[in-house]
Amino acid sequence: xxxxxxxxxxxxxxxxxxxxxxxxxxxxxxxxxxxxxxxxxxxxxxxxxxxxxxxxxxxxxxxxxxxxxxxxxxxxxxxxxxxxxxxxxxxxxxxxxxxxxxxxxxxxxxxxxxxxxxxxxxxxxxxxxxxxxxxxxxxxxxxxxxxxxxxxxxxxxxxxxxxxxxxxxxxxxxxxxxxxxxxxxxxxxxxxxxxxxxxxxxxxxxxxxxxxxxxxxxxxxxxxxxxxxxxxxxxxxxxxxxxxxxxxxxxxxxxxxxxxxxxxxxxxxxxxxxxxxxxxxxxxxxxxxxxxxxxxxxxxxxxxxxxxxxxxxxxxxxxxxxxxxxxxxxxxxxxxxxxxxxxxxxxxxxxxxxxxxxxxxxxxxxxxxxxxxxxxxxxxxxxxxxxxxxxxxxxxxxxxxxxxxxxxxxxxxxxxxxxxxxxxxxxxxxxxxxxxxxxxxxxxxxxxxxxxxxxxxxxxxxxxxxxxxxxxxxxxxxxxxxxxxxxxxxxxxxxxxxxxxxxxxxxxxxxxxxxxxxxxxxxxxxxxxxxxxxxxxxxxxxxxxxxxxxxxxxxxxxxxxxxxxxxxxxxxxxxxxxxxxxxxxxxxxxxxxxxxxxxxxxxxxxxxxxxxxxxxxxxxxxxxxxxxxxxxxxxxxxxxxxxxxxxxxxxxxxxxxxxxxxxxxxxxxxxxxxxxxxxxxxxxxxxxxxxxxxxxxxxxxxxxxxxxxxxxxxxxxxxxxxxxxxxxxxxxxxxxxxxxxxxxxxxxxxxxxxxxxxxxxxxxxxxxxxxxxxxxxxxxxxxxxxxxxxxxxxxxxxxxxxxxxxxxxxxxxxxxxxxxxxxxxxxxxxxxxxx
Numbered sequence: 001x002x003x004x005x006x007x008x009x010x011x012x013x014x015x016x017x018x019x020x021x022x023x024x025x026x027x028x029x030x031x032x033x034x035x036x037x038x039x040x041x042x043x044x045x046x047x048x049x050x051x052x053x054x055x056x057x058x059x060x061x062x063x064x065x066x067x068x069x070x071x072x073x074x075x076x077x078x079x080x081x082x083x084x085x086x087x088x089x090x091x092x093x094x095x096x097x098x099x100x101x102x103x104x105x106x107x108x109x110x111x112x113x114x115x116x117x118x119x120x121x122x123x124x125x126x127x128x129x130x131x132x133x134x135x136x137x138x139x140x141x142x143x144x145x146x147x148x149x150x151x152x153x154x155x156x157x158x159x160x161x162x163x164x165x166x167x168x169x170x171x172x173x174x175x176x177x178x179x180x181x182x183x184x185x186x187x188x189x190x191x192x193x194x195x196x197x198x199x200x201x202x203x204x205x206x207x208x209x210x211x212x213x214x215x216x217x218x219x220x221x222x223x224x225x226x227x228x229x230x231x232x233x234x235x236x237x238x239x240x241x242x243x244x245x246x247x248x249x250x251x252x253x254x255x256x257x258x259x260x261x262x263x264x265x266x267x268x269x270x271x272x273x274x275x276x277x278x279x280x281x282x283x284x285x286x287x288x289x290x291x292x293x294x295x296x297x298x299x300x301x302x303x304x305x306x307x308x309x310x311x312x313x314x315x316x317x318x319x320x321x322x323x324x325x326x327x328x329x330x331x332x333x334x335x336x337x338x339x340x341x342x343x344x345x346x347x348x349x350x351x352x353x354x355x356x357x358x359x360x361x362x363x364x365x366x367x368x369x370x371x372x373x374x375x376x377x378x379x380x381x382x383x384x385x386x387x388x389x390x391x392x393x394x395x396x397x398x399x400x401x402x403x404x405x406x407x408x409x410x411x412x413x414x415x416x417x418x419x420x421x422x423x424x425x426x427x428x429x430x431x432x433x434x435x436x437x438x439x440x441x442x443x444x445x446x447x448x449x450x451x452x453x454x455x456x457x458x459x460x461x462x463x464x465x466x467x468x469x470x471x472x473x474x475x476x477x478x479x480x481x482x483x484x485x486x487x488x489x490x491x492x493x494x495x496x497x498x499x500x501x502x503x504x505x506x507x508x509x510x511x512x513x514x515x516x517x518x519x520x521x522x523x524x525x526x527x528x529x530x531x532x533x534x535x536x537x538x539x540x541x542x543x544x545x546x547x548x549x550x551x552x553x554x555x556x557x558x559x560x561x562x563x564x565x566x567x568x569x570x571x572x573x574x575x576x577x578x579x580x581x582x583x584x585x586x587x588x589x590x591x592x593x594x595x596x597x598x599x600x601x602x603x604x605x606x607x608x609x610x611x612x613x614x615x616x617x618x619x620x621x622x623x624x625x626x627x628x629x630x631x632x633x634x635x636x637x638x639x640x641x642x643x644x645x646x647x648x649x650x651x652x653x654x655x656x657x658x659x660x661x662x663x664x665x666x667x668x669x670x671x672x673x674x675x676x677x678x679x680x681x682x683x684x685x686x687x688x689x690x691x692x693x694x695x696x697x698x699x700x701x702x703x704x705x706x707x708x709x710x711x712x713x714x715x716x717x718x719x720x721x722x723x724x725x726x727x728x729x730x731x732x733x734x735x736x737x738x739x740x741x742x743x744x745x746x747x748x749x750x751x752x753x754x755x756x757x758x759x760x761x762x763x764x765x766x767x768x769x770x771x772x773x774x775x776x777x778x779x780x781x782x783x784x785x786x787x788x789x790x791x792x793x794x795x796x797x798x799x800x801x802x803x804x805x806x807x808x809x810x811x812x813x814x815x816x817x818x819x820x821x822x823x824x825x826x827x828x829x830x831x832x833x834x835x
Contacts, residue, residue: 070165073115077108077172081179088182098190102183105176112173116166123162130155195453199388201446211385221380225310233306242300250293257285272477275343276470279334286330294322310379317375321368328364328463333357335470345470352408359405363398367459370394370452388448395443398455402436432458460530468523475515482508561620568616575608609657644699645682651698652681661701661708666777668707669696709776715748716776720786723764725800730757730765736797737769740789746782747771763804 084101091098133152137144200207233239260281270278298319301307307315337343338353348356373394377387406429407422423429435458442451483505484490490504499507579601587597656679661667665676667686674688684701686694709716724733734755741753753771760766769790773782794801 070119070161073111074165074168074172077112077169080104080108081172081175084179088179088186092186098183098187102180105179105183109173109176112169112176115169116173119162119166119169123159123166126155126159126162130159195450196447197449198446199448200385201444202392203444204446207385207388211389218380218382218386221382225380229306229308229311232308233304238304239306242297242304245300246293246296249296250289253289253292257288260285270342272345272473275345276474278343279331279337279345282334283327283330286333287326290326291323294319294326314372314375314379318372321372324371325364325368328367329361332360332364336360345473346466348410352410355408356405356410359401359408362401363405363459366394366398366401367456370456391448391452392443395439395448395451395455399436399440402432402458406432406436457531461527464523464526464530468519471519472516475512475519478515479508479512482511557620564616564620567619568612571608571612571615575605575612578608579604647699648682648697651702652679652683654702655679655684655698656681660711661706665711666709668709669701669704672696714775714777716773716779718747718771718773718779718782718786720769720783720790721758721766722769722790723761723766723802724794725802726765728765728799730767732797733765733767733799736793736799737767737790740786740793741769741771743789744771744782744785746773746775746778746785748774764802 084105087099087101090096130152133148133155136149136152230236298315301315335345336348336353336357337345338350338357341350341353344353370391373390374387377390409422409424411424435454439451439454442448442454482490483501494504582601582604583597586592587600589597592600655661661676661679661684663676663679667674667676669686672686672688672694674686674694676684677687677693678685679698681698683695683697686696688694722737734757737755738753741747741755742749747753748771751772753769756768756770758766758768769786771782771786773779791801
């Protein structure tokens with residue numbers, strides 16, 4: 001039914017009138033003669049009319065309620081964005097602190113996206129229903145049923161409302177993105193204005209003229225602040241007790257943790273993880289007493305109510321500065337280990353280790369003092385010239401310390417660097433020298449904030465880069481431990497997860513790649529935050545990178561891709577366990593023929609790989625229909641003459657997946673012998689023993705016969721053939737050959753060497769010594785050694801190694817002699833003798 005307009009008094013009156021004028025009620029009214037009965041009938045008619053009005057008006061009220069429910073969040077989001085936009089405009093005109101409104105905008109965007117995702121399926125349902133009803137008939141066409149027309153009108157109204165709500169939500173989300181862009185631009189503009197704000201240069205006499213009177217007022221303010229605080233601290237014995245308690249705690253912790261901080265100089269180099277664990281213990285042992293004492297003093301002052309509002313911020317910043325210096329100085333000493341080079345994690349020469357440690361401690365002290373002085377300037381309400389003077393002095397001290405650090409030789413003499421330069425390594429020191437001159441020039445020109453910012457970034461960013469480098473070395477050591485056969489981690493993977501050496505190596509490489517990427521991502525995030533990017537911006541970047549961003553209309557989600565890779569690996573591992581279970585429980589030789597078992601095993605492997613690939617690709621968000629389209633396009637290309645290229649391409653994929661040959665294998669393909677150096681999707685590079693590279697198309701390796709000497713392992717057999725004279729004892733020869741074979745160090749005890757009496761030769765008895773070696777690449781060396789030892793053993797035992805001999809029998813010798821005499825006589829001119 002169509003929606004009826006029953007709003008307003010006129011509509012309700014018409015409904016009531018229609019209900020009251022019903023013929024049945026009219027007959028009842030006429031037939032009734034009693035006033036009471038007439039009154040009752042009229043009352044019943046009015047109630048029935050009201051009920052009919054409510055029933056008829058309910059759809060309109062329901063639609064209006066639905067429309068209001070659709071508009072409520074849109075109105076609320078629009079009002080919130082209006083307020084945020086006014087706040088940004090006010091901040092753009094003033095200098096107030098930027099409130100955390102970015103999260104509010106992101107919350108609105110997230111709610112709008114969820115709202116759109118909620119309404120789009122409803123709109124799709126309504127549109128499908130409209131499509132099922134079809135378009136309205138033309139004027140000349142027969143009229144359609146009234147029920148169809150009414151339903152189409154209702155669906156169109158619902159579709160318009162849903163579509164309008166979706167578009168409005170999209171517009172609000174876009175507006176939120178524009179406000180975030182404006183907020184970021186405002187934050188960058190403020191950051192640039194603060195950093196590049198120009199102050200009086202120290203070379204300007206005006207600065208020193210302003211400092212002279214302000215310095216006296218600053219000293220007076222400090223004296224007043226001290227006297228008022230000292231008067232508040234009465235009785236003073238509480239302060240001395242607090243100080244004594246802090247000193248006692250520091251001394252006690254120092255004595256208790258001293259064994260952790262001592263590292264003796266030993267003769268051999270220690271492993272990385274042992275050095276890292278020792279450095280962590282030493283850092284904790286050296287820093288903890290100072291931090292504990294500072295914490296006791298800070299908490300004690302707060303407990304004694306000796307932190308007035310004018311000093312609370314200064315004391316808190318001073319406590320933070322002490323903690324920073326304690327950790328930084330202890331960490332520098334633990335990492336460099338000037339007195340124990342075998343425990344050193346940072347490669348610095350022994351002669352420079354002590355000096356570098358002292359300089360790093362001084363830099364950490366300057367960084368800590370800078371923060372404390374800034375808080376003190378704020379507490380004393382000092383003027384801008386005095387604050388500039390404080391910062392300039394600290395900047396110049398930092399420049400002097402950094403220059404001294406750069407002038408120190410970091411590395412010892414090596415064969416490649418017999419006289420290490422003070423600029424070595426140049427790729428580190430030359431940029432730092434540029435930073436030194438940039439800081440010095442900015443401070444002299446009056447850009448004190450810029451100089452202070454660069455100095456702080458050198459300290460913080462350099463520390464983060466050094467930690468990233470240490471974590472990278474830790475990852476390298478972990479990968480090496482997983483790859484080595486005798487490490488505890490490799491033992492766990494081999495015995496508990498049944499991983500071979502090749503699988504462990506691949507797992508270690510993948511784990512190393514993931515850990516390095518995580519370390520770099522974490523370090524880059526901290527550096528970006530330190531360089532002025534807000535935490536909200538970084539969170540948005542991380543969220544966008546992990547949970548989806550669009551490129552050319554295609555949405556990429558790193559999180560989904562990582563989960564897809566994990567899903568792919570999990571299915572492959574499950575397939576491998578399933579194959580192992582089949583091998584051990586079902587496909588046993590008595591039960592299943594070996595060929596059938598191998599076929600089943602191969603099919604299960606391919607099915608597992610296919611299933612893993614399909615699940616991974618589907619979860620990552622790739623549409624399999626697109627792959628079908630690409631496959632169709634490739635089939636068209638194959639039909640136009642790309643059979644050879646596609647054949648080699650598919651063969652290359654088979655080589656890479658099935659791996660019948662791999663890089664490093666010794667193969668024999670036709671008349672080509674050599675090592676596989678590279679496998680690409682089109683061809684394979686084989687390096688011959690003459691050091692020539694032969695490029696073989698992959699299709700020849702797949703379709704042709706290939707001998708792989710090192711396919712599953714490097715185990716190989718060496719055959720040495722030799723002949724002895726017929727006078728030799730075959731049993732003695734066999735025993736002697738076995739002794740020679742067993743005496744070679746590269747010959748395996750199992751399978752055992754054995755001798756074969758091959759044939760009765762023309763000139764010798766033919767034997768062959770057959771031995772097995774662990775590495776078939778040593779076949780020429782073992783062949784040479786065995787032949788040399790066999791020759792020596794046979795000579796010592798008196799066994800003859802014959803060479804081929806032939807007897808020549810000459811017939812009619814007299815005729816030969818007569819022919820020779822005749823030729824000699826003719827040469828001398830004499831008559832030949834007649835016999």
